[in-house]
Amino acid sequence: MRVRSFFVAAAASGAVVLIGWELGAQHATPMIASSSPADPSTQAASPASPSPSAVPPPTASASAGGTAPASSGGTFAGAVVQHPYGTVQVTVTIAGGKLTDAKVQLTESDGHSQRIDDYAAPILRSSVLSAQSAKVNSVSGATYTSDAYLQSLQSALDKAHFAG
């Protein structure tokens, strides 16, 4: 290949990739904010290292349950949390001051995500039940689902004024 061809092609390609990268960065920021636990402060500080076990702070939509019932018991539905591949809503059952069950409603945008959810949901359920909180590790390979799950769960626990 001739030198001139090489430089023209390399420059044009580099520019195109950069534009793509820029567009992707713009695109990705709001998506992470709405779906992952990274809150604005941590995002500004170190966007590259969101720790997977971080406690998801309740978002505005998650803390919708204003008038809270007593934390003695009952069933509490968490917020519907959206992530790039679907939605997650966790409903918790509190009995005798303990988190006794967590049911989940999942929607997925495609077959592959459905398989991921089917795989991840039972693991998340058992780990939150044994930890009695949303402070558990996310499931490897199902980061989006895990983050959304734990965020929805936290909002349900907040509604129940449950502090495990």
Add this chain to the structure above:
Amino acid sequence: MCGRIIPVTLDQLRLPREEITRTARARVSEGYKRRMRHADFLVTLSWVSVAIVIALFLAAGTFDFKTLTSATTSAGMLAGLIGTDLVLVMLVLAARVPVIDRTFGHDKAMQAHRRIAKPAFYLILAHAVLLLIGYGMSTGLNPIAEIPAMWTLSSWMPFAFIGLGLLVVVVVTSFVAVRRKFPYEVWHVIHLLSYFAVLAAAPHQLSVSLLFTNGSPQRVYWFALYVIVALLLATYRFAVPVVRSIRHGLRVSRIVDVAPGVVSIEMSGRRLRELQATGGQFFVWRFWSGKTWWHAHPLSLSAAPTASTVRITVRVLGAGSAALAKVRPGTGVSIEGPYGIFTPMARTSPRAVFVAAGIGITPIRAMLEHSDLAPGEATVIVRHTGVQDPYLWQELRELCASKGAPVFLIDGPRPRTTPSWQSADAVDRGYTIASYVPKLFGADLYVCGPGPWADLVIKDALQHGVKQHQVHVERFDW
């Protein structure tokens, strides 16, 4: 008689060099510059196609490289996208698109096609493997156990697996060692499976991948890409040859024995000027007789085409071409072409040196006939080892005389010790290509002959002032 070097038209040697006019120089360099601009554009276009694919992937923002699983999956997707884009570039390179042929020549385009083949294949294999691993990790399965799950992921996934299988077959049969085991026709039919491989694999890209949700720019771009490539193939690979074959209605008119084992096939047809074929170009010929229809022959014109006739000269070597000598007048001929830039169009300089051996004389003869070379601009060198005259020798001599081009015949056996494109005798006398062409510096070199011989000519010429971009070569062993 061994080793004679005859300047056949000695009187022509003293032609005034001022014949190489300013306008000739300007015309040649303008053509060359335009060709190089096209080359820059086409090279950039193919690189940018890869860049756009990466950019669209990044722009979608659905990827991430945070965890091992998502990194594997993202890398797998990207590999598949780049690999597919390269396969599409390969298809375009092989589609006989006129602008590509006129810029690079069919042989260079096919060289690029072969060079891209390996990275494209490995990227697509990596796509399959990485996604099996990545998807497997996200659902707790090992990559092998993931295969059936993958298969049922979408109704298009089985087709994707079939496409991958076809691609493996196409690539494996194209490895040099394997390819030699098949006749060309068998290999070629297998190679055409690559169209089906792409066709089978394309839908899973648009249906499974989240990048390609309805209405996304990614989907629009890739859909357009597939449509454009399909149209280029349908037009230039299929429609144009069929239309030309019917429109020009070529038939064999005469078969002339040139030498033992060498025949000239003359054909007549209608409105052949419309083909705009140039001496030095080749067509892929198919003779529609019982024994020859299945075999297509890429052969150069051996005379400048006229409005109603074309001629090729064939050395009947292989099983397919042996039958050619027995083709009857009246046999219909279908054509693909004209292809190649082994023509005056490729000139970079007003001066040119033509070096031919054996049947390689044919395109050089046709090109000389077609060219508007002024006297003194061209030198012709013919290398020959046989007892008889070189093929078409009489014609070539007359042509060179009328064009004012000195022609040298180097005959006699090749040297036993050092490989050389010349005869033993000429090597003993210390001749190089510059001995025949005193003003070799800055001239174009046209070489046509067997590959290894042509390489020796080129090596000699490069050592004596010919620039790499001025070398135009047609090997007839490809």
